[in-house]
Amino acid sequence: MNDGDGRLPITLLCGPLGAGKTTLVNRLVADPGDRRLAVVLNDMGEVNVDAATVERETDDGVVDLSNGCICCRLGDDLVAELTALADRREFDHVVIEASGISEPLPIARTLTTPGESGDPTERFRLASVVSVVDAYGFWKAFDPETGLPEAAPEPDRPLAEVMVDQIEFCDVILLNKCDMVPDDVLDDVEAAVRELQPRARLHRTVESDVPTEAVLGGEEFDFDETRRAPGWKRALAAGRGGGGQVVAQGGEAGHDADHGHDHDHEGLSAAEAHGVESIVYERSLPFDADRLADWLTDWDGRVVRAKGFVYAASRPETVLGLSQAGPSIRIGPIGEWGEDEPRTRLVFIGRDLDDGSIEAGLDECLADPTAPDPPATPEADPFPIERRIDR
Numbered sequence: 491m492n493d494g495d496g497r498l499p500i501t502l503l504c505g506p507l508g509a510g511k512t513t514l515v516n517r518l519v520a521d522p523g524d525r526r527l528a529v530v531l532n533d534m535g536e537v538n539v540d541a542a543t544v545e546r547e548t549d550d551g552v553v554d555l556s557n558g559c560i561c562c563r564l565g566d567d568l569v570a571e572l573t574a575l576a577d578r579r580e581f582d583h584v585v586i587e588a589s590g591i592s593e594p595l596p597i598a599r600t601l602t603t604p605g606e607s608g609d610p611t612e613r614f615r616l617a618s619v620v621s622v623v624d625a626y627g628f629w630k631a632f633d634p635e636t637g638l639p640e641a642a643p644e645p646d647r648p649l650a651e652v653m654v655d656q657i658e659f660c661d662v663i664l665l666n667k668c669d670m671v672p673d674d675v676l677d678d679v680e681a682a683v684r685e686l687q688p689r690a691r692l693h694r695t696v697e698s699d700v701p702t703e704a705v706l707g708g709e710e711f712d713f714d715e716t717r718r719a720p721g722w723k724r725a726l727a728a729g730r731g732g733g734g735q736v737v738a739q740g741g742e743a744g745h746d747a748d749h750g751h752d753h754d755h756e757g758l759s760a761a762e763a764h765g766v767e768s769i770v771y772e773r774s775l776p777f778d779a780d781r782l783a784d785w786l787t788d789w790d791g792r793v794v795r796a797k798g799f800v801y802a803a804s805r806p807e808t809v810l811g812l813s814q815a816g817p818s819i820r821i822g823p824i825g826e827w828g829e830d831e832p833r834t835r836l837v838f839i840g841r842d843l844d845d846g847s848i849e850a851g852l853d854e855c856l857a858d859p860t861a862p863d864p865p866a867t868p869e870a871d872p873f874p875i876e877r878r879i880d881r
């Protein structure tokens with residue numbers, strides 16, 4: 491509430507198209523506690539359909555930011571609108587419903603970092619970033635075996651990528667549409683979501699039905715901590731230190747890899763109980779980029795998420811970033827190794843993964859250290875710019 495330090499608290503809602511964000515907003519508007527709530531709606535279309543629905547319920551507290559995405563083009567407009575709301579002094583809390591394709595991180599940065607129009611943290615307090623996850627959509631996007639019918643049209647960006655971005659950067663998760671998924675599958679989905687983002691508070695919901703305080707009660711969103719929180723970052727950090735569920739961490743091809751699973755002996759974690767694991771693969775030998783490109787088109791379909799840094803012989807100076815979510819993979823240059831030792835470090839998160847075959851498959855893609863240096867010519871480089879591979 492706009493009580494303690496006088497700053498206007500903000501809750502940011504993210505989630506893919508149709509996940510249940512507007513359903514949640516309508517609930518909050520109907521039962522805001524003792525707050526006077528304003529709502530900022532962001533829709534990609536020129537006409538904001540949600541605004542019409544929500545507006546009926548609120549008293550002039552709806553701001554409509556349409557025809558663009560607030561995570562990129564409309565960032566300045568968002569700050570201007572929030573400033574205008576704060577100046578009116580009629581509201582105690584603002585809920586922002588981001589468009590389905592919005593990435594939460596740039597929006598949170600806009601709200602927590604000084605920019606051209608001043609320091610937003612002097613006026614606003616980002617209280618929470620809430621990710622509404624469509625449990626049915628998640629299941630469908632990440633389970634290649636499933637024959638579920640389409641529930642919504644495929645957006646421009648693959649659904650899996652959008653969902654992963656939104657899950658990895660939030661501090662509250664609503665696992666919504668639980669009525670559409672069988673209970674045993676729901677446990678698997680929750681375990682996978684938790685592996686992607688272990689730090690967030692998670693609520694299972696139907697029709698986004700959650701206590702208001704669970705969504706609006708956040709004190710202060712911790713940008714840096716949330717940035718460090720994604721499961722893949724934790725797994726990489728644990729890989730270095732020898733903890734975590736590291737199953738493939740070797741120095742050179744041919745060396746004995748450390749196959750030890752460092753389990754919590756107090757009992758199984760939710761992830762382990764549902765067969766969800768993180769595999770870290772580290773090698774200081776570079777990949778043969780062509781072989782890696784081939785492998786990437788045909789690998790274990792159970793990998794929900796892969797992320798990390800690739801050292802390729804065709805570009806020995808360059809760090810290649812790899813990011814996969816479900817069926818879509820992106821790989822391309824993201825910087826130079828510089829002073830750092832070139833080294834591939836990859837995390838694979840998924841259910842019932844065949845760690846041996848991932849490790850063996852990747853090892854077969856390593857460049858032969860006895861072969862002459864491959865020609866580092868632009869023509870020989872399969873990853874000159876970011877490349878998208880769909881499997």
Ligand SMILES: Nc1nc2c(ncn2[C@@H]2O[C@H](COP(=O)(O)OP(=O)(O)OP(=O)(O)O)[C@@H](O)[C@H]2O)c(=O)[nH]1
Nearest residue numbers: 507508509510511512513590666667668696697698
């Ligand atoms: N079966 C089921 N349907 C739900 C649930 N939650 C929401 N819905 C329905 O899903 C549809 C989309 O919900 P919205 O709340 O509009 O989703 P949204 O995230 O705001 O969607 P966009 O505004 O398009 O991004 C609506 O028809 C809702 O009634 C749920 O838990 N179960």
